[in-house]
Amino acid sequence: MHSMKKAIYSQILQSKKKQFCVLVDPDKHNDESLKKFTHQIAQSERVDYILVGGSLLRKNNFETSITLLKSETDIPVILFPGSTLQISSQADAILLLSLISGRNAEMLIGNQVLAAPIIKEAQLECISTGYMLIHGGQTTSVQYMSNTLPIPMDKPEIAAATALAGQMLGLKLIYMDAGSGACQPITAEMINAVKQEIEIPLIVGGGIRDAKTIRDCCKAGAQIVVVGNLLEEKPEMIRQLADAID
Numbered sequence: 001m002h003s004m005k006k007a008i009y010s011q012i013l014q015s016k017k018k019q020f021c022v023l024v025d026p027d028k029h030n031d032e033s034l035k036k037f038t039h040q041i042a043q044s045e046r047v048d049y050i051l052v053g054g055s056l057l058r059k060n061n062f063e064t065s066i067t068l069l070k071s072e073t074d075i076p077v078i079l080f081p082g083s084t085l086q087i088s089s090q091a092d093a094i095l096l097l098s099l100i101s102g103r104n105a106e107m108l109i110g111n112q113v114l115a116a117p118i119i120k121e122a123q124l125e126c127i128s129t130g131y132m133l134i135h136g137g138q139t140t141s142v143q144y145m146s147n148t149l150p151i152p153m154d155k156p157e158i159a160a161a162t163a164l165a166g167q168m169l170g171l172k173l174i175y176m177d178a179g180s181g182a183c184q185p186i187t188a189e190m191i192n193a194v195k196q197e198i199e200i201p202l203i204v205g206g207g208i209r210d211a212k213t214i215r216d217c218c219k220a221g222a223q224i225v226v227v228g229n230l231l232e233e234k235p236e237m238i239r240q241l242a243d244a245i246d
């Protein structure tokens with residue numbers, strides 16, 4: 001049981017290649033569209049993980065979305081919770097996010113206190129993650145909903161020091177996000193500066209809309225690249241994007 005509970009993190013650590021992750025926002029789907037999208041993801045055979053979460057869920061379909069994902073594909077489902085409402089025992093793991101780029105105590109530790117007993121009871125593999133929001137050109141939903149100030153894109157040294165502090169505090173992953181739908185994805189310079197400073201794996205996402213950006217992210221040091229919006233619009237691009245990871 002114990003080893004089972006570290007399966008996903010071990011997989012991330014042991015992977016010799018970069019990994020590709022698709023973000024599913026349940027708010028953008030009904031059962032039918034999610035089923036179709038899940039098949040498209042599964043058929044590509046190129047997606048390493050499915051992340052599930054969103055800044056604001058207006059429908060009561062979080063749990064049923066996880067049920068559907070789990071029944072339609074073998075790809076591991078990892079929770080990327082926008083709030084404590086987004087926890088499900090059916091998932092394979094959860095990123096327990098601490099929003100370390102911000103100074104909002106609720107996002108740093110308050111929500112985690114609420115979530116911890118539920119995560120324990122759900123027996124979810126818990127991967128503590130330093131979540132860093134980087135300013136990607138406009139106010140994103142995460143910025144507004146979390147009531148935090150993102151790190152400016154032209155301050156890689158602040159991002160690097162923040163990630164290092166996260167690692168020193170014992171966090172197991174750093175997730176650098178420009179925010180879903182960001183007009184500017186995180187620059188290679190920013191990724192590189194953070195990567196130079198840390199040994200724990202680095203996830204990068206937000207506003208990625210082409211294969212070249214994925215290649216640049218990987219070269220600069222991202223271990224996992226996350227794409228959400230683009231694939232919701234153009235799922236046929238999965239293979240092309242996954243190829244850029246290789």
Ligand code: 1GP
Pocket residue numbers: 023177178179180181182204205206207208226227228229230
């Ligand atoms: C957001 O990194 C993810 O948290 C994905 O962003 O939807 O812009 O790809 P996009």
